[in-house]
Structures are given as structure tokens and as C-alpha cells.
Amino acid sequence: MRRFARTLGTAVAAVAVVVGTAGWASGDSQRAVTGPPPGTADWRAETLAGRPLPDPASAAPLEVARFFAELDDPARRELLRRHPLVVGNLDGAPLPLRYEANRIAAAATGEARYAPLAAADRQILAFDPRGRGQVAEVFGDVERAEHVSVIVPGSDNDATGHDRRRAPSTGPAGMATALRAAAGGSAAVIAWTGYTTPVGVGLDAAGGNLAQAGAVRLVRFTRGLDAVGAPDPVLFCHSYGSVVCGLAARHTDAADVVVLGSPGMRAGTADALGTRARVWAARGPSDWIADVPNVELAGIGHGADPASAAFGARRVPAGDVRGHAGYFAPGTASLAAFAAIARGEAR
Known part of the structure; x- marks a missing residue:
């Protein structure tokens, strides 16, 4: 009974954080384009x-x-x-x-x-103008590449903000460009903003509805790559994008699933994802995602922390990453590790 009370108390506190603070309350409800x-x-x-x-x-x-x-x-x-x-x-x-x-x-x-x-x-592989817009862009030559990676971004990304001016190496196009430069010419990278992402960090970001809709689209997208003869992809999943990847993982042929700045993958452990892919996790020391409670109650919250030892993911060095979006910054240990994973060289 005491254990239940503690668990319930933690969950209630998490929900209070989600709905009661200025940051979380700033999100606007979105309807998934499917x-x-x-x-x-x-x-x-x-x-x-x-x-x-x-x-x-x-x-x-x-x-x-x-x-x-x-x-x-x-x-x-x-x-x-x-x-x-x-x-x-x-x-x-x-x-x-x-x-x-x-x-x-x-x-x-x-x-x-x-x-x-x-x-x-531009090599635009998908474009849907409905809603806020969805887009996927290829950097490199997927048809001849030895390795293919897919960037799955988190909140506040859409077709118009896909490559807007922002801090270097952030945003879907920026992350993809940085990864391809680090991984080399034998790799192609796709920036996939192919789902309706949350806006801000409101209840959409704390819930799983948009991630579930996104997972369906991601699975079909990866099967499309397979159908044209592309190598099994590496999925790099940032923030809310890692929730999408967690739900999609068992249904894709991904060689690796890499999550960074993740609030959770809606699974208790890496094994529970049900994928044959290797699962990797990175979290920088100043990433605010560490302050998000790793619980799930009544559809709110995304569960266990993938960067924790108990989750069982392989760790990606991220000690020099700044903030929530700095994982692909040139010169960081995380980008060097991502490039090795993208080339199939990491063990």
C-alpha cells in the first residue's frame, strides 16, 4: 500500500508539472495529419x-x-x-x-x-502541405550510399521550420547536415519531419497521441526505403521524436536506434522495445529534459529514462553537449559517436 501511495504521488506530481508550470502550459493542441x-x-x-x-x-x-x-x-x-x-x-x-x-x-x-x-x-523525398506541413529531405545519395540515417525530430518542427535559420547543427536539416559531414560521403542522411509534432511543451508533448500517429508514418517511410534497395537505416531520434521511435522500433528494419534528449520511449527497457536494432542513448549534462519526471499515468508521460543504466541502452558520450539541442554540434563527442554509428563502425 505504501509503495502504491508513493507511485501515485510521483505520478500526480508529474502531471502537476506537466499542466501547472509555465513551460509545459505553453503548448497548443495539435491534430495529427494522417x-x-x-x-x-x-x-x-x-x-x-x-x-x-x-x-x-x-x-x-x-x-x-x-x-x-x-x-x-x-x-x-x-x-x-x-x-x-x-x-x-x-x-x-x-x-x-x-x-x-x-x-x-x-x-x-x-x-x-x-x-x-x-x-x-533540393532532394525533397516527401512533402505534405496539410496542417503545418510535413517534409523529408535527403542529404547525399540514398541510392548509392553504403549507410543511411534518418533524423526524427521533436516538438516545434514542420515543413516551414524544417531548415529555418537557427543555431547551427540544430533543427532537422541542421542535424542532418552535421551528421553527414561527420559520417563522410559513403553515408546519406534524411531529415524526416514526416509527422505532426507537438507545439511547445504542453499536453501534446506529454501525451502519446501524436507519437502514435507519427510511428505509423515512420514505419511506412522506412519500408519505402527498403523497397527501393536502401540499406537498413539508423534512426536518430531527438526529444519527442524518441517517443515516435520507441513506438515504431519493433516494426522497422532499423540497424540502430539512437535517442538523444529523450523524455522516454514508452517502454520500460531497451529489450521491451521489441526490436533487433541496437539501442543507444545520449543525454547532456545541461539538458533540461533531465527535469521531466520519467513516469506514465493515464497517457501522460513517456516512462523510463533511456539514458539510465536500468534501461539497458548503450551509452553515447555526451559530456560536452550544451543544452537540449547541442548533440550534433561539430567537435562534440556525441557527434563523433553518432558518425561512427551511422557508418556501422560503433560497437
């Missing part, structure tokens, strides 16, 4: 040489890859011209075709905030 992209209805209504097109909602990425492999270039380009938003987000479709489709789709929105994504030198 399902296939805009234009799917028109895509489903078409056929090609009497064949239905693969359903963006239900066709497996490998099925999509086989469909496009059987098309000649004029047929592929006709689908690209007529349905850029669908082709650009269709996991399993050829990557160069998706890059071109997303350039067209971003430009077609007519919105200044998306104009940079339409630049000819």
Missing part, C-alpha cells in the same frame, strides 16, 4: 493500361516499387505530371521521381513559405 496525401481520390479514379494504380493508403511500398519498375519513362512522367503530390509521397516510388514531384508540388502551392523547397538543388 492518411494518404491530397489528390489521392483522383489518383484512385485512374487506371493505366487497364490496371488500377497502387492505392497510397493500402499498397505496400514493395508493391509500389514493382508497379513503377514495370512502367516505361513516358508512363512514369505522365503520372508525375498529373499527380505530383501523390507521386512525391508514395513510399516505394523511385527516388528521383519523388524529388521532381515534390519540387512541382511545393511550387504549385503558391505559398512563399514553401518556395525554398522547390529549389532545383
Whole structure:
């Protein structure tokens, strides 16, 4: 009874922290963008040489890859011209075709905030303008890379803030750029802001609804990489992104799952994640995430601390990391360790 009372008291205190402090109360409630992209209805209504097109909602990425492999270039380009938003987000479709489709789709929105994504030198692997917008960008050559990493960011990230000016080596694009520079030319890195992230640190950040929706999208995205022959990826999951990765891990073919600045992965131990991937954790000495209680009650909180010895993750050195977003800063021990993991060299 005393143990129950202590546990309940800790959980109540955690909820009080979540809803009662200025920092946590600053978040705005978000509705997850899910399902296939805009234009799917028109895509489903078409056929090609009497064949239905693969359903963006239900066709497996490998099925999509086989469909496009059987098309000649004029047929592929006709689908690209007529349905850029669908082709650009269709996991399993050829990557160069998706890059071109997303350039067209971003430009077609007519919105200044998306104009940079339409630049000819960008490799935009996914673009969905609904809500705050979602985007995935490739740095390097996924088709020829020996190693592929995926950055899964946390709160306050979306298509417009994907590469906005901020402290160097922070934000999805900044983290990806720093990791690729450190890992070398044989590695490709994808900045994946492919889910609706929390805004601020309110109840969305303390709950799991957005992470659950994001996990579904991350699983399909990684299966799309597999369908086009990419190596098994390393997932680098920052902050709330580590909650997404915790829920997705058992359903991906990730070689490694690396969490940094994590509030928890909704699992009590690394083994409980149910993945064959190696699990790594990093937390810097001045990261405010250490002040977030590692409990879960009635859907609030994300459970055990992945950086604790009891969790069982491999530790990444992070003693020189500053704050919550400094893990990819050049010269840090954490970035050097991340690069070794990305290259498949860490043990």
C-alpha cells in the first residue's frame, strides 16, 4: 500500500508539472495529419493500361516499387505530371521521381513559405502541405550510399521550420547536415519531419497521441526505403521524436536506434522495445529534459529514462553537449559517436 501511495504521488506530481508550470502550459493542441496525401481520390479514379494504380493508403511500398519498375519513362512522367503530390509521397516510388514531384508540388502551392523547397538543388523525398506541413529531405545519395540515417525530430518542427535559420547543427536539416559531414560521403542522411509534432511543451508533448500517429508514418517511410534497395537505416531520434521511435522500433528494419534528449520511449527497457536494432542513448549534462519526471499515468508521460543504466541502452558520450539541442554540434563527442554509428563502425 505504501509503495502504491508513493507511485501515485510521483505520478500526480508529474502531471502537476506537466499542466501547472509555465513551460509545459505553453503548448497548443495539435491534430495529427494522417492518411494518404491530397489528390489521392483522383489518383484512385485512374487506371493505366487497364490496371488500377497502387492505392497510397493500402499498397505496400514493395508493391509500389514493382508497379513503377514495370512502367516505361513516358508512363512514369505522365503520372508525375498529373499527380505530383501523390507521386512525391508514395513510399516505394523511385527516388528521383519523388524529388521532381515534390519540387512541382511545393511550387504549385503558391505559398512563399514553401518556395525554398522547390529549389532545383533540393532532394525533397516527401512533402505534405496539410496542417503545418510535413517534409523529408535527403542529404547525399540514398541510392548509392553504403549507410543511411534518418533524423526524427521533436516538438516545434514542420515543413516551414524544417531548415529555418537557427543555431547551427540544430533543427532537422541542421542535424542532418552535421551528421553527414561527420559520417563522410559513403553515408546519406534524411531529415524526416514526416509527422505532426507537438507545439511547445504542453499536453501534446506529454501525451502519446501524436507519437502514435507519427510511428505509423515512420514505419511506412522506412519500408519505402527498403523497397527501393536502401540499406537498413539508423534512426536518430531527438526529444519527442524518441517517443515516435520507441513506438515504431519493433516494426522497422532499423540497424540502430539512437535517442538523444529523450523524455522516454514508452517502454520500460531497451529489450521491451521489441526490436533487433541496437539501442543507444545520449543525454547532456545541461539538458533540461533531465527535469521531466520519467513516469506514465493515464497517457501522460513517456516512462523510463533511456539514458539510465536500468534501461539497458548503450551509452553515447555526451559530456560536452550544451543544452537540449547541442548533440550534433561539430567537435562534440556525441557527434563523433553518432558518425561512427551511422557508418556501422560503433560497437
